Amino acid sequence: MIAKVLVSLKDEVLDPAGRALTERLNNIGFPEVKSAKIGKYIELYIETGDREKEKDRVEDMCYKLLANTIIEEFEIIHEGEEKTKK
Amino acid sequence: MIAKVLVSLKDEVLDPAGRALTERLNNIGFPEVKSAKIGKYIELYIETGDREKEKDRVEDMCYKLLANTIIEEFEIIHEGEEKTKK
Numbered sequence: 001m002i003a004k005v006l007v008s009l010k011d012e013v014l015d016p017a018g019r020a021l022t023e024r025l026n027n028i029g030f031p032e033v034k035s036a037k038i039g040k041y042i043e044l045y046i047e048t049g050d051r052e053k054e055k056d057r058v059e060d061m062c063y064k065l066l067a068n069t070i071i072e073e074f075e076i077i078h079e080g081e082e083k084t085k086k
Numbered sequence: 087m088i089a090k091v092l093v094s095l096k097d098e099v100l101d102p103a104g105r106a107l108t109e110r111l112n113n114i115g116f117p118e119v120k121s122a123k124i125g126k127y128i129e130l131y132i133e134t135g136d137r138e139k140e141k142d143r144v145e146d147m148c149y150k151l152l153a154n155t156i157i158e159e160f161e162i163i164h165e166g167e168e169k170t171k172k
Contacts, residue, residue: 004092006090006092006127007127008127008129021128024151025130025147025151028150028151030143030146030147032132032133032134032140032143033130033131033132033147034131034132034133035130035131036128036129036130036131037128037129038126038127038128039126039127039128039129040124040125040126040127041092041093041094041124041125041126041127042107042122042123042124042125043094043122043123043125044111044119044121044122045119045120045121045122046118046119046120047118047120048118054118057116057118060116061111061116061119064114065110065111065114
């Protein structure tokens with residue numbers, strides 16, 4: 001299975017890169033962009049027999065390594081299924 | 087509306103960061119991860135009157151600034167809708 005992990009800064013954390021991107025998009029002809037956040041996208045290819053158990057495992061990976069939950073939040077998309085947001 | 091843009095390296099492009107992440111996950115107790123790719127996640131907050139037109143505009147942003155389509159591919163998720171993959 002493929003799991004897609006989206007990691008982004010929490011709203012209350014200062015994000016200068018996101019601000020710079022917003023400004024740049026506005027300048028090159030996209031004034032409708034009001035704000036932007038830049039984060040990490042991690043795609044995991046997993047070999048597993050148990051899909052349900054694997055969902056917990058991916059969440060575990062996020063807490064242990066992929067996201068810093070003090071300043072970041074994450075969302076997991078399991079290919080072809082609904083998403084889990086934390 | 088919110089548009090989520092996932093940018094990742096094309097499969098044929100060397101991704102040392104992805105390999106390092108795979109190895110690290112394997113080492114800390116997740117041997118089921120066979121490979122991983124690390125890319126960018128961009129969340130855009132857009133004020134628009136025309137949702138359909140906006141989809142083309144976000145694709146345009148990807149080609150112009152957000153992704154380097156020589157080595158990267160992108161996927162756009164419009165909140166609450168199906169995704170566009172390029």
